[in-house]
Amino acid sequence: MSSPRPISRIDTGLDVERIRQDFPILRETVHGKPLVYLDNAASAQKPQAVIDAIAHCYAHEYANIHRGVHYLSERLTTRYEAVRERVSRFLNAASAKEIVFTRGTTEGINLVAHSFLRPRLKAGDEILITGMEHHSNIVPWQMLCEETGAVLKVVPISDAGELDFEAYRRLLSERTRLVGVVHVSNALGTVNPVKEMIELAHAQGVPVLVDGAQAVPHAKVDVQALDADFYVFSGHKLYGPTGIGVLYGKMRHLQEMRPYQGGGDMIKYVTFAKTEYADPPQRFEAGTPHIVGVIGLGAAIDYVESVGLEAIAAHENALLQYATERLLQVDGVRVIGTAVQKAGVLSFLMKKAHPHDIGTILDREGVALRTGHHCAQPVMDRYCIPATARASFAMYNTFDEVDALVRALEKVNRLFG
Amino acid sequence: MSGLRELYQEVILDHNRNPRNFRRIEPASHRAQGHNPLCGDRVEVFLLVEDGVVKDIAFEGDGCAISTASASLMTEQLKGKSVAQAQALFDRFHDLLTTEAEPTEDLGKLGVLAGVREFPTRVKCATLPWHTLQAALRQQAEVSTE
Numbered sequence: 387m388s389s390p391r392p393i394s395r396i397d398t399g400l401d402v403e404r405i406r407q408d409f410p411i412l413r414e415t416v417h418g419k420p421l422v423y424l425d426n427a428a429s430a431q432k433p434q435a436v437i438d439a440i441a442h443c444y445a446h447e448y449a450n451i452h453r454g455v456h457y458l459s460e461r462l463t464t465r466y467e468a469v470r471e472r473v474s475r476f477l478n479a480a481s482a483k484e485i486v487f488t489r490g491t492t493e494g495i496n497l498v499a500h501s502f503l504r505p506r507l508k509a510g511d512e513i514l515i516t517g518m519e520h521h522s523n524i525v526p527w528q529m530l531c532e533e534t535g536a537v538l539k540v541v542p543i544s545d546a547g548e549l550d551f552e553a554y555r556r557l558l559s560e561r562t563r564l565v566g567v568v569h570v571s572n573a574l575g576t577v578n579p580v581k582e583m584i585e586l587a588h589a590q591g592v593p594v595l596v597d598g599a600q601a602v603p604h605a606k607v608d609v610q611a612l613d614a615d616f617y618v619f620s621g622h623k624l625y626g627p628t629g630i631g632v633l634y635g636k637m638r639h640l641q642e643m644r645p646y647q648g649g650g651d652m653i654k655y656v657t658f659a660k661t662e663y664a665d666p667p668q669r670f671e672a673g674t675p676h677i678v679g680v681i682g683l684g685a686a687i688d689y690v691e692s693v694g695l696e697a698i699a700a701h702e703n704a705l706l707q708y709a710t711e712r713l714l715q716v717d718g719v720r721v722i723g724t725a726v727q728k729a730g731v732l733s734f735l736m737k738k739a740h741p742h743d744i745g746t747i748l749d750r751e752g753v754a755l756r757t758g759h760h761c762a763q764p765v766m767d768r769y770c771i772p773a774t775a776r777a778s779f780a781m782y783n784t785f786d787e788v789d790a791l792v793r794a795l796e797k798v799n800r801l802f803g
Numbered sequence: 804m805s806g807l808r809e810l811y812q813e814v815i816l817d818h819n820r821n822p823r824n825f826r827r828i829e830p831a832s833h834r835a836q837g838h839n840p841l842c843g844d845r846v847e848v849f850l851l852v853e854d855g856v857v858k859d860i861a862f863e864g865d866g867c868a869i870s871t872a873s874a875s876l877m878t879e880q881l882k883g884k885s886v887a888q889a890q891a892l893f894d895r896f897h898d899l900l901t902t903e904a905e906p907t908e909d910l911g912k913l914g915v916l917a918g919v920r921e922f923p924t925r926v927k928c929a930t931l932p933w934h935t936l937q938a939a940l941r942q943q944a945e946v947s948t949e
Contacts, residue, residue, distance in 0.1 A: 801811055802811075
């Protein structure tokens with residue numbers, strides 16, 4: 387071990403110690419060591435405010451919504467719809483009616499594939515995605531292509547993990563019916579220039595869906611400024627519950643779209659001869675929704691905004707920079723994904739140890755990170771690697787935790803030396 | 804670090820660094836590819852079976868230390884054994900990883916993999932080469948741990 391060159395810990399002023407007090411799980415120990423949770427890109431931990439909101443809802447407020455005339459139902463319906471308003475402000479949508487609650491990012495993309503794109507897709511049409519998409523933004527489009535004879539086109543990425551913008555320009559054609567792009571790559575951390583991509587697509591009349599699962603927890607997203615046609619994210623990566631997510635869609639698209647599932651709550655009038663569908667967003671929310679999930683999501687957004695997304699982003703960027711420099715001092719570490727614009731994610735390999743072995747050894751040190759292909763196998767193929775180890779950061783992570791990661795990696799080297 | 808030392812014993816680290824029989828057999832009488840989608844491990848097992856006896860066995864692939872060492876140790880242990888003996892050995896090896904069974908003598912060096920049982924998520928790494936072997940002997944082209 388060489389003595390490390392001093393690397394600066396940039397203090398962004400975020401009171402991380404106070405934030406850590408809000409997350410009860412951070413007081414847990416794993417294998418007798420303090421938990422160092424660096425698997426936030428897979429799912430973020432929950433603040434007490436979210437846990438309390440969920441428990442309180444079940445204990446004091448619970449009933450089904452949208453149909454009861456009784457007190458509890460009316461009150462919870464109001465609260466549920468207030469979260470829709472809350473999400474609308476969070477994304478700066480033009481109207482709360484543009485916010486559809488889903489089970490998560492994956493369902494949001496599948497909903498757009500089924501209800502928006504499928505009816506207008508024919509053989510020879512093209513769907514354009516990028517080489518750094520999560521499987522959830524590949525497979526639904528592939529399924530449509532198989533059904534219709536449309537063709538999936540892929541914008542290549544550079545060795546650094548940046549989108550080839552010139553190739554994007556070339557691949558956008560008069561046959562392109564939709565662009566699907568990840569805002570922040572979960573495997574590489576790359577932040578894509580979605581605003582510029584949308585501008586270019588719109589110049590050719592092509593709508594764009596943005597997968598914001600990794601972006602929303604790390605930066606302020608303004609769907610109107612981006613001019614996104616569709617924007618999807620999951621609650622659980624934003625410190626909220628699992629099983630709840632959001633699809634934002636421009637009202638003119640939502641109005642034209644067919645329902646996703648049929649059932650209760652998505653209709654105006656039903657006879658055996660014909661059913662008249664409800665207006666958006668109810669048209670896309672068949673059945674009893676994840677009511678308490680929505681309440682939890684509302685609490686999560688309140689919490690995130692009380693801390694401030696700008697402050698969170700500054701702190702996470704400081705951590706990412708510090709971690710990148712510290713890891714590169716560890717013998718045999720190679721970082722995968724070196725884009726200029728990155729957020730929250732540090733994927734790496736070690737010369738002597740396979741990611742799966744790294745994961746096991748780190749786990750025994752209390753350090754939780756992700757190893758594998760991160761549901762982005764084409765990204766792994768692009769770099770001719772089977773897997774990476776991935777540390778991903780959240781507002782509650784500290785510089786000391788990065789040091790714990792580095793010490794654990796040095797242990798890997800000693801064991802495999 | 805005791806659990807880790809149990810898992811990453813010197814024999815395992817050695818077979819990971821210098822896997823034995825890490826090559827192809829052309830032509831092979833039996834071959835199959837194995838894949839663990841969880842971690843991306845891939846292994847291909849080649850066999851030359853004559854008169855029910857494993858005359859030669861080799862593997863190629865890209866995997867973690869546990870799957871690489873397990874494949875390497877497997878090839879060492881099976882060369883010269885009958886197909887029936889190979890199957891019996893797999894059953895005992897599987898028991899070693901998933902139950903409290905003590906290593907039996909015929910497992911030989913494979914006994915060093917007993918430590919894997921303390922790491923349930925890694926059992927599939929150790930058994931992947933063996934499942935691939937079985938697929939090869941059954942003339943299946945591919946096997947996955949899913």
